[in-house]
Amino acid sequence: MDIIKMLSEELGIKRSQAEAAVQLIDEGNTIPFIARYRKEMTGSLNDEVLRELDERLRYLRNLEERKTQVLGTIKEQGALTKELERQLLEAQTLVLLEDLYRPYKPKRRTRATIAKEKGLEPLADILMLQMLKVPAFSEAAGYVSEEKGVESAEAALEGAGDILAERISDEADYRTYIRNLTVEKGLLQSSAKNENEKSVYEMYYNFEEPVKKTAGHRILAINRGEKEKFLTVKIAAPEEDILRYLERKIIVRDNPYTAPVLKDVIADSYKRLIAPAIEREVRNSLTETAEAGAIKVFGKNLEQLLMQPPIVGQVVLGWDPAFRTGCKLAVVDATGKVLDTVVIYPTAPQNKVKEAKAVLKKLIEKYDVTLISVGNGTASRESEQVIVELLKEIPKRVQYIIVNEAGASVYSASKLATEEFPDFDVAQRSAVSIARRLQDPLAELVKIDPKSIGVGQYQHDMNQKNLDEALKAVVEDCVNKVGVDLNTASASLLEYISGISKAVSKNIVAYREENGRFTDRRQLLKVAKLGPKAYEQCAGFMRIQGGKNPLDATAVHPESYPAVDALLDKLGYDKTQITAGGLSGISRKVIRPKELAGELGIGEITLSDILKELEKPARDPRDEMPKPILRTDVLDMKDLKPGMVLKGTVRNVIDFGAFVDIGVHQDGLVHISQMSDRFIKHPLEAVSVGDIVEVQVLSVDLDRKRIQLTMKIK
Numbered sequence: 285m286d287i288i289k290m291l292s293e294e295l296g297i298k299r300s301q302a303e304a305a306v307q308l309i310d311e312g313n314t315i316p317f318i319a320r321y322r323k324e325m326t327g328s329l330n331d332e333v334l335r336e337l338d339e340r341l342r343y344l345r346n347l348e349e350r351k352t353q354v355l356g357t358i359k360e361q362g363a364l365t366k367e368l369e370r371q372l373l374e375a376q377t378l379v380l381l382e383d384l385y386r387p388y389k390p391k392r393r394t395r396a397t398i399a400k401e402k403g404l405e406p407l408a409d410i411l412m413l414q415m416l417k418v419p420a421f422s423e424a425a426g427y428v429s430e431e432k433g434v435e436s437a438e439a440a441l442e443g444a445g446d447i448l449a450e451r452i453s454d455e456a457d458y459r460t461y462i463r464n465l466t467v468e469k470g471l472l473q474s475s476a477k478n479e480n481e482k483s484v485y486e487m488y489y490n491f492e493e494p495v496k497k498t499a500g501h502r503i504l505a506i507n508r509g510e511k512e513k514f515l516t517v518k519i520a521a522p523e524e525d526i527l528r529y530l531e532r533k534i535i536v537r538d539n540p541y542t543a544p545v546l547k548d549v550i551a552d553s554y555k556r557l558i559a560p561a562i563e564r565e566v567r568n569s570l571t572e573t574a575e576a577g578a579i580k581v582f583g584k585n586l587e588q589l590l591m592q593p594p595i596v597g598q599v600v601l602g603w604d605p606a607f608r609t610g611c612k613l614a615v616v617d618a619t620g621k622v623l624d625t626v627v628i629y630p631t632a633p634q635n636k637v638k639e640a641k642a643v644l645k646k647l648i649e650k651y652d653v654t655l656i657s658v659g660n661g662t663a664s665r666e667s668e669q670v671i672v673e674l675l676k677e678i679p680k681r682v683q684y685i686i687v688n689e690a691g692a693s694v695y696s697a698s699k700l701a702t703e704e705f706p707d708f709d710v711a712q713r714s715a716v717s718i719a720r721r722l723q724d725p726l727a728e729l730v731k732i733d734p735k736s737i738g739v740g741q742y743q744h745d746m747n748q749k750n751l752d753e754a755l756k757a758v759v760e761d762c763v764n765k766v767g768v769d770l771n772t773a774s775a776s777l778l779e780y781i782s783g784i785s786k787a788v789s790k791n792i793v794a795y796r797e798e799n800g801r802f803t804d805r806r807q808l809l810k811v812a813k814l815g816p817k818a819y820e821q822c823a824g825f826m827r828i829q830g831g832k833n834p835l836d837a838t839a840v841h842p843e844s845y846p847a848v849d850a851l852l853d854k855l856g857y858d859k860t861q862i863t864a865g866g867l868s869g870i871s872r873k874v875i876r877p878k879e880l881a882g883e884l885g886i887g888e889i890t891l892s893d894i895l896k897e898l899e900k901p902a903r904d905p906r907d908e909m910p911k912p913i914l915r916t917d918v919l920d921m922k923d924l925k926p927g928m929v930l931k932g933t934v935r936n937v938i939d940f941g942a943f944v945d946i947g948v949h950q951d952g953l954v955h956i957s958q959m960s961d962r963f964i965k966h967p968l969e970a971v972s973v974g975d976i977v978e979v980q981v982l983s984v985d986l987d988r989k990r991i992q993l994t995m996k997i998k
């Protein structure tokens with residue numbers, strides 16, 4: 285199999301691009317490094333394409349490895365023909381490979397193997413030849429043997445039928461056809477185990493839909509309902525079509541003595557052996573496809589959440605709301621340093637609103653607080669009411685925002701949080717996290733398991749290994765796109781940098797604490813376990829502000845420093861000008877980029893990236909994302925009326941729509957049909973997590989706490 289050819293065709297890229305990417309991956313380069321600093325070699329393949337290529341490369345190599353194993357096993361059996369070898373070598377999926385291998389696979393003791401032990405294989409061969417001139421029953425009588433345990437002609441015929449049924453089941457072409465037909469014409473059906481039992485799966489109590497049309501989110505919901513024993517699920521295959529197909533393939537002679545027997549054998553083979561296996565395979569395939577789709581949506585949501593723009597230069601008061609135990613507050617300065625923590629009791633049962641306001645006013649005045657970040661958990665509504673009243677009573681302009689606190693409790697109880705704040709209790713750490721995730725969402729959210737951040741769908745029903753790998757890749761891509769400040773980044777942030785392991789990230793922090801701040805990227809080579817290869821992979825993503833070399837504050841890789849020095853010298857710039865806000869207009873001075881790149885010994889794409897970086901050093905891609913909505917007043921769900929137009933923030937995107945925060949503590953749902961005037965296959969075509977959208981209220985159900993919204997505003 286030509287793996288490079290397959291990769292280039294599947295991904296729609298040139299063969300040379302696929303070859304270069306595979307070579308770079310095999311050399312141990314990370315995806316972020318290849319995407320950012322090896323564009324010349326790959327023709328500017330982005331991280332998304334490179335990750336897909338990496339995944340397919342592993343699959344195809346596993347397929348080739350499995351082919352070698354299968355060929356070896358069949359060869360040992362002395363059963364490898366030239367035709368079979370060709371089929372095995374040309375197989376492009378593991379499913380087809382396993383179908384071809386099935387007849388030669390060591391089997392447990394089956395009805396067919398028992399029949400063979402009784403000497404009934406010759407009878408099976410005679411029946412398959414379909415040339416009997418006597419009734420099959422009469423032919424079978426000759427195989428009756430008390431010694432072999434064949435007590436009657438009927439038993440002999442039954443045993444021969446078992447052998448033929450297994451042969452039919454093992455035929456790869458038949459299984460491929462039946463699998464495809466089941467997907468094309470089959471129906472996915474689910475029914476209630478107990479129709480009188482109330483559950484969230486009631487819409488699936490009497491459900492039927494074509495297999496090929498069933499949406500991924502329904503597959504996952506039905507699977508969960510089955511797992512929780514509310515539903516019985518099956519695939520209704522086009523049985524008559526399948527049996528007719530098998531009869532056409534197998535009964536090739538119009539022999540009245542063998543045709544009826546073979547019809548019974550075919551029916552038995554399909555119902556007993558083929559159908560259950562195909563149903564399992566089709567359902568597994570549906571689940572895998574649904575999971576892959578859900579993981580992709582989860583990853584996209586996570587990316588948008590991590591890439592939300594930081595709110596810089598503000599002192600933030602983090603507010604972790606609660607009832608009985610009180611609301612925990614934490615004041616953090618513009619760099620994220622904790623200035624103060626306190627507990628107030630404005631909510632039930634204490635209701636000490638006056639005392640709480642007095643504490644808040646002192647904190648705001650003392651630390652010049654400009655923004656309050658409130659978690660959206662228990663007592664959030666009551667806390668917001670107190671904040672709005674307070675803001676009306678003070679002369680200073682302070683705004684607030686409700687943040688999704690998903691994962692804050694997970695972080696605050698973690699080993700990492702204990703190491704970071706050993707003297708704080710769990711709730712205090714949570715308040716700090718709520719404040720910091722507003723100041724720099726990326727730096728704070730990397731401390732939390734991505735699955736706990738709350739932007740997925742059916743995440744606990746998926747293959748956890750696949751989900752973990754996909755989400756880790758998303759976090760890695762986001763961290764490397766933004767880059768990190770080498771002198772302030774936490775170990776949990778550094779471990780996502782290209783080429784840096786968890787152990788090395790801790791060593792970087794330890795080196796920093798022992799030797800003081802980094803002043804040169806080359807100092808990284810003095811960090812324990814950080815060798816030349818790791819340095820090559822990570823250096824360009826590490827930033828040093830105010831270091832010895834102004835280029836260390838940019839995304840320019842150290843390997844390009846000599847070229848940059850020559851470039852600046854040629855164009856008449858001084859390197860120190862870089863730190864004074866960038867070299868505005870430097871790109872316009874380059875008249876012949878191809879010629880200049882050759883002169884500098886770098887590629888034209890690399891030159892273009894360097895020029896962009898010199899114009900706007902260490903530009904943050906998050907600045908282009910929509911800013912969060914800051915509020916000064918409160919809106920209640922009962923205030924909502926159909927027809928109202930509001931601005932909101934997209935909190936989560938799922939297969940059938942998106943949940944939008946409109947400031948009433950209950951996210952409203954915009955169904956996919958209400959997102960656009962044009963047809964869209966998935967909500968991600970219209971919105972992303974973090975988007976600020978204008979919506980109109982369609983309906984409000986106070987009892988069920990449901991808000992229906994539309995983006996098609998009239």
